Amino acid sequence: MNFDYSDRVKELQAKLERFMDEHIYPNERVFAEQLAEQECRWFNPPILEELKEKAKQEGLWNLFLPKSEYGAGLTNLEYAPLCEIMGRSSIAPEVFNCNAPDTGNMEILERYGTEKQKENWLKPLLRGEIRSCFSMTEPDVASSDATNIRGSIVRDGDEYVINGHKWWSSGAGDPRCKFSIFMGKSNPNGPKYEQQSMIIVPLDAPGVHIKRMLPVFGYDHAPHGHAEIEFNNVRVPASNILWEEGKGFAIAQGRLGPGRIHHCMRTIGAAERALDIICKRIHERETFGKPLKDQGVIQEWIADSRIEIEQARLLTLKAAYMMDTVGNKEAKTEIAMIKVVAPNMALNVIDRAIQVLGAAGVSEDFPLASSYASIRTLRIADGPDEVHRRTIARQELKKYQKRSFSHAR
Structure with missing residues (x-):
């Protein structure tokens, strides 16, 4: 195993470290002050959008997504030291559009999404125009075992009907969060690991209710946040299924x-x-x-x-x-x-x-x-x-x- 960094990675490391020193660390307090002054804590403070534009201009954008035409073309090994630098500040990952859960959702869409799904959801995420959340964990079951999930995805003609109670859907507090990737059971009687499916659920769909935002040790993590969400008879097009039924x-x-x-x-x-x-x-x-x-x-x-x-x-x-x-x-x-x-x-x-x-x-x-x-x-x-x-x-x-x-x- 050779962990030497390539010339390209060394160049990106130097650029990232310079960006952190010049723009991220000095503006952490500005971010906190602007967030505190806003009438609504769930909107991005202006400084964050300013920094994102700077990151785009310097080519420090979408550095993840290995082996993909949509990313920077870096391997996991090459991305590791860059992601580590971003981890030094809580505001940095979003500045570079490398924040969870969007990165994971973009990887799902890139790997399993249809061309229409990529056009509607992946590309806006890559451009930083919208955000997303991931709805897997449930309050009523031990979610460390994903086979316990009770949320349901039921086919009804050209639609799926979604029902479920999810929480810790990180990112859902942001008004720019436009959809959730929902995991639920589509075939409760099937083989144990083929009962679940994943589907794209727009958060403005009728029946989606963000019940509350959940603090972590007293921190609300605004404007990102972690939501408890109820899905009550939410109808979405059948074309929103990811990969196919049973692949969740x-x-x-x-x-x-x-x-x-x-x-x-x-x-x-x-x-x-x-x-x-x-x-x-x-x-x-x-x-x-x-x-x-x-x-x-x-x-x-x-x-x-x-x-x-x-x-x-x-x-x-x-x-x-x-x-x-x-x-x-x-x-x-x-x-x-x-x-x-x-x-x-x-x-x-x-x-x-x-x-x-x-x-x-x-x-x-x-x-x-x-x-x-x-x-x-x-x-x-x-x-x-x-x-x-x-x-x-x-x-x-x-x-x-x-x-x-x-x-x-």
């Missing part, structure tokens, strides 16, 4: 692989920023007669943080390499491993940074508290740690199925 579970597995690794890449970026905050802060503060940088426990925290970040990064790069070379299915163990490792690593590093900053660490003057709250959800989102550990253990145990253990001691 397969699509979900295809979508969640790239989505998980993107989360891990961004999470590593957040950890790097937390470590950067630690290293800068300890040069400015003294305790008990000497600088914080000379305190042994602080040095241990820095060393442990660097070790943990590098371990997570290397495992993430390996997973990206495997996705590129042998495919997402064959890389599922590595994807599962990074999904456990990266959020836990980042939470450790951010927690140390909060401890170094003390009271300032839990304030809104630094990004640490909001970053911690956001990343803590990743131990649940796209599958909880326990499910991924189950996958890893099962794959490990398969290696021993045909072995003889008579010699074991």
Whole structure:
């Protein structure tokens, strides 16, 4: 495995880092101030749209979508260091049109959508004109097992009738969010993994009701947000089905692989920023007669943080390499491993940074508290740690199925 970055990636890294330094970090506070001053928190602050135009002009737009005519033509391995840079700021991914859940939805549409679906939904997303959400998780079942889903997709002539109660549909708070990709059961009596389908549901369709926006540890994540949505006898054209009936579970597995690794890449970026905050802060503060940088426990925290970040990064790069070379299915163990490792690593590093900053660490003057709250959800989102550990253990145990253990001691 060769993780050397190509000249093109190095060039994009340099451009992204310069853009972050010149435009993203200085405007994080502007974003927060404009959002607070708006009458409605669910509209994008003007600064975000200004930054997006700048990103387009500099060619830092739609850098994801490997092996696609619609993206930048980068592999997962090439995109990894770029996505990591974006992860250093909560506002950066949207500025570059590389934000979840739109990236995952664009990958679904690019891979499984019809030409009409691509024209109506994919291309406006790629241009940044609209946003989307993904409605899979339900409040009434254990959604870590997608086969539990109760939402229904029933064919009625030239239409499908959609019913279901979904929540944590991230992005639905934004008025620009025009559709949801809804996962539900279309054949409850079919084979276990062919009962589900996915379908495009316009959010302005009769019967779609956004019940409430859900805060995360007190953060509403406006203007993005996470919605609880009720779908009551919503009728959509049969042409809105994705791929075909019964392919919902397969699509979900295809979508969640790239989505998980993107989360891990961004999470590593957040950890790097937390470590950067630690290293800068300890040069400015003294305790008990000497600088914080000379305190042994602080040095241990820095060393442990660097070790943990590098371990997570290397495992993430390996997973990206495997996705590129042998495919997402064959890389599922590595994807599962990074999904456990990266959020836990980042939470450790951010927690140390909060401890170094003390009271300032839990304030809104630094990004640490909001970053911690956001990343803590990743131990649940796209599958909880326990499910991924189950996958890893099962794959490990398969290696021993045909072995003889008579010699074991």
